[in-house]
Amino acid sequence: MTPNLHSHWFPIASSTDLVPRHVYQAQLLGREFAVWRADDGYVNVWENRCLHRGVRLSIGINDGRELKCQYHGWRYANRTAGCTYIPAHPADAPARTICNNTYPAREAHGLIWTGEHASGSLPDLGCFADGIVLRPIPLNAPAEMVSESLEGYDSDVFFLVQPCDSNRSIIRGLAKPSKRDRLDLLRYHNFALQELRDHIEGQAASQDTPEPLVPIISQVAAELVDLPVLHTIGRQADFTVTITNKETVAEDVVRLRLESLTSVLPTFQPGAHIDLHLQNGLVRQYSLTNGPGETDHYTIGVKREIESRGGSATIHDHLRVGDNLAISAPRNNFPLRRDAVRTIFIAGGIGVTPLISMAQALNVQGLDFAFHYFVQSETRAAFSQELHAFNEATTFHINLSPHATSEELTHILSDPNPTYHIYVCGPIPMLDATRKIAKKQGWDDEQVHFEYFKNTNKINTEGSFEIDLARSACTFTVSEGQSILEVLRSNGINMPSSCETGACGTCRCGVIAGEIDHQDVYLTDSEKAKGNTIMTCVSRSRSDRLILDI
Amino acid sequence: MLKLYDYELSGNCYKIRLMLSFLDVVHSIESVDFYPGAQHKSPAFLRLNPMGQLPVIEDAGMVLRDAQAILIYLAARYDSQGVWFPRDDPVRLGQIAQWLAFADSITATASVARLHDGLLYSHVDSEAARLGAHKLFRILDEHLYFCEQVEQTWICPGDQPTLADIACFPYVMLSEEGGISRIDYPALRRWCDRFKRIPGFVVMPGIFHAGPGLEASTV
Numbered sequence: 046m047t048p049n050l051h052s053h054w055f056p057i058a059s060s061t062d063l064v065p066r067h068v069y070q071a072q073l074l075g076r077e078f079a080v081w082r083a084d085d086g087y088v089n090v091w092e093n094r095c096l097h098r099g100v101r102l103s104i105g106i107n108d109g110r111e112l113k114c115q116y117h118g119w120r121y122a123n124r125t126a127g128c129t130y131i132p133a134h135p136a137d138a139p140a141r142t143i144c145n146n147t148y149p150a151r152e153a154h155g156l157i158w159t160g161e162h163a164s165g166s167l168p169d170l171g172c173f174a175d176g177i178v179l180r181p182i183p184l185n186a187p188a189e190m191v192s193e194s195l196e197g198y199d200s201d202v203f204f205l206v207q208p209c210d211s212n213r214s215i216i217r218g219l220a221k222p223s224k225r226d227r228l229d230l231l232r233y234h235n236f237a238l239q240e241l242r243d244h245i246e247g248q249a250a251s252q253d254t255p256e257p258l259v260p261i262i263s264q265v266a267a268e269l270v271d272l273p274v275l276h277t278i279g280r281q282a283d284f285t286v287t288i289t290n291k292e293t294v295a296e297d298v299v300r301l302r303l304e305s306l307t308s309v310l311p312t313f314q315p316g317a318h319i320d321l322h323l324q325n326g327l328v329r330q331y332s333l334t335n336g337p338g339e340t341d342h343y344t345i346g347v348k349r350e351i352e353s354r355g356g357s358a359t360i361h362d363h364l365r366v367g368d369n370l371a372i373s374a375p376r377n378n379f380p381l382r383r384d385a386v387r388t389i390f391i392a393g394g395i396g397v398t399p400l401i402s403m404a405q406a407l408n409v410q411g412l413d414f415a416f417h418y419f420v421q422s423e424t425r426a427a428f429s430q431e432l433h434a435f436n437e438a439t440t441f442h443i444n445l446s447p448h449a450t451s452e453e454l455t456h457i458l459s460d461p462n463p464t465y466h467i468y469v470c471g472p473i474p475m476l477d478a479t480r481k482i483a484k485k486q487g488w489d490d491e492q493v494h495f496e497y498f499k500n501t502n503k504i505n506t507e508g509s510f511e512i513d514l515a516r517s518a519c520t521f522t523v524s525e526g527q528s529i530l531e532v533l534r535s536n537g538i539n540m541p542s543s544c545e546t547g548a549c550g551t552c553r554c555g556v557i558a559g560e561i562d563h564q565d566v567y568l569t570d571s572e573k574a575k576g577n578t579i580m581t582c583v584s585r586s587r588s589d590r591l592i593l594d595i
Numbered sequence: 596m597l598k599l600y601d602y603e604l605s606g607n608c609y610k611i612r613l614m615l616s617f618l619d620v621v622h623s624i625e626s627v628d629f630y631p632g633a634q635h636k637s638p639a640f641l642r643l644n645p646m647g648q649l650p651v652i653e654d655a656g657m658v659l660r661d662a663q664a665i666l667i668y669l670a671a672r673y674d675s676q677g678v679w680f681p682r683d684d685p686v687r688l689g690q691i692a693q694w695l696a697f698a699d700s701i702t703a704t705a706s707v708a709r710l711h712d713g714l715l716y717s718h719v720d721s722e723a724a725r726l727g728a729h730k731l732f733r734i735l736d737e738h739l740y741f742c743e744q745v746e747q748t749w750i751c752p753g754d755q756p757t758l759a760d761i762a763c764f765p766y767v768m769l770s771e772e773g774g775i776s777r778i779d780y781p782a783l784r785r786w787c788d789r790f791k792r793i794p795g796f797v798v799m800p801g802i803f804h805a806g807p808g809l810e811a812s813t814v
Contacts, residue, residue, distance in 0.1 A: 106806035
């Protein structure tokens with residue numbers, strides 16, 4: 046097969062083949078595709094192969110937002126094909142590199158078009174552009190033979206032959222609109238083409254059958270194979286996005302809609318956040334509030350902080366629709382389990398943002414949850430539209446005193462159940478109170494998942510100590526006033542980071558030996574007690590030496 | 596209580612399990628070791644069914660064999676609404692009978708290929724069975740395509756599925772275990788999704804649930 050065929054657009058389905066919540070199976074030039082339409086109308090053309098065990102995704106489940114593999118339940122997002130959830134690892138966020146192969150897709154003239162490397166415009170169909178799509182006729186014969194045999198058929202029909210494999214094709218016809226009854230026309234051509242099919246198949250059977258085409262399954266990306274190169278750069282802004290909408294969704298809360306200028310935005314999972322690089326040089330973290338499958342944009346909710354250090358105030362006062370911003374790819378340090386019998390969300394104020402994304406994911410999957418939203422007043426309740434869509438799952442707790450809040454939390458958490466999980470995000474006093482009450486009522490540390498937006502602890506940077514990098518076989522000194530993260534970076538080790546205040550968990554690193562001086566608010570008390578993980582941006586060593594697992 | 600002589604991996608037995616579930620009929624199951632025990636050829640079983648085939652039911656003192664016959668009996672006896680086998684509608688009855696016979700042809704082809712590939716039936720011509728199944732699938736796909744054109748959801752006209760759908764479904768859905776791909780039958784694949792969304796649908800090994808349809812969605 047000449048290689049340039051891979052750059053052509055071919056029809057692989059009729060538009061009407063892609064009914065909602067269905068996965069269509071297609072083949073082009075030997076390669077199989079799983080083709081599905083999301084509820085937002087987007088047509089996905091993917092490699093028909095789960096990254097995990099190679100099972101065909103065409104037997105999977107299209108839930109309107111994501112495609113779930115039938116075998117082990119891995120979920121892949123609409124549009125990006127990135128993995129959003131692995132049921133066997135319910136507490137972990139799947140790596141961003143777990144992403145299925147996607148192929149170009151277009152929908153036009155009642156047909157779905159693709160091509161391994163197709164680009165540019167579709168073939169000009171002239172007066173057939175608005176034609177009636179005939180019933181496709183698959184047949185066991187090479188495409189060239191089929192095309193030749195179609196010459197001389199009715200000139201009122203335009204044919205496109207889909208080369209499925211070396212000896213399998215599909216005849217796709219577009220009939221000129223006419224006065225003839227549509228169904229009558231479909232039946233007439235269906236009958237005539239099936240007769241022709243039998244004739245062509247007879248002809249093909251009398252010849253040697255060509256060997257099936259062998260599609261090239263792409264290799265693992267080079268950046269995953271090679272050792273990483275040395276970096277000295279810190280927080281990176283991977284993408285440029287444009288603000289396409291800015292609206293006030295509650296008192297002092299704006300919602301920004303961000304769209305990519307050039308490419309598809311990377312996959313996010315519920316609970317993920319991005320770094321926003323503002324024009325004034327500040328870097329701020331915001332949780333994505335998108336529901337599952339909303340992959341053509343990101344949305345974030347930003348509250349104007351009274352004591353704004355220039356982040357939220359800049360966003361509120363100066364950013365406008367049309368402005369460009371640099372952002373990082375989403376990171377998920379607050380992953381959502383989907384194996385809980387019931388999930389309890391506890392949101393305080395603007396802490397609602399990561400939880401709104403999580404609850405939407407559970408809602409779409411039909412999983413059981415309760416959403417408690419503590420807020421000062423009704424006018425300050427953001428995302429009320431989404432929250433009302435959860436119906437009776439949502440409870441608003443308006444303008445409660447700290448004491449009343451504690452009482453309400455005690456009531457909500459009164460029934461510790463080992464199959465339930467709690468996700469809490471909000472102001473620090475409320476977070477602390479929730480964790481304390483949960484512990485008192487008998488909830489396990491591992492059932493209470495929380496995210497602090499900031500770390501208000503005063504960070505102690507006194508004292509100097511050594512760090513041994515066990516895998517890299519290097520030793521460095523962290524002097525007074527320096528952080529481990531800074532020392533790693535200045536020695537060319539690219540440790541990822543985000544908030545750099547001990548709240549977000551991005552710069553987490555394994556510790557093999559040494560006594561850690563934890564100063565972050567990310568780790569749970571039991572994780573801190575285990576002493577095998579450190580937040581390198583703020584935490585230090587009590588012992589002279591820390592052995593790190595890098 | 597109705598008793599079903601059953602083999603878990605049999606598509607024909609699955610037809611009966613589907614019907615019993617759709618009609619919510621209380622029943623007991625007697626497992627027959629079809630493979631490797633060949634219990635369906637044992638003297639004890641042959642006294643029940645001289646054909647030596649599954650499924651067989653016992654109900655109110657009567658013994659009945661043949662999947663299609665059992666479907667008709669169950670619908671006539673337990674479906675008071677007459678939905679699955681509309682006794683008063685000669686046209687649809689005729690059509691249902693036509694597709695029940697068609698389902699038997701699917702068993703004679705697609706099921707045979709599966710027995711060859713999956714249960715080591717070495718004495719059958721699996722290549723001929725596959726070719727035969729593809730011929731039938733072409734006919735059923737064409738039929739279902741034109742059903743969709745007139746917004747007909749099921750094999751026979753009417754708002755509800757009938758015995759025709761139950762009889763055809765199992766060995767279509769299991770065809771890939773016999774090396775018969777359904778990639779060329781998009782209308783057949785869509786009908787399989789619709790069938791799986793019938794309330795009361797149950798699975799068997801190799802056949803999974805569909806996700807919720809758009810109309811059942813909470814969003």
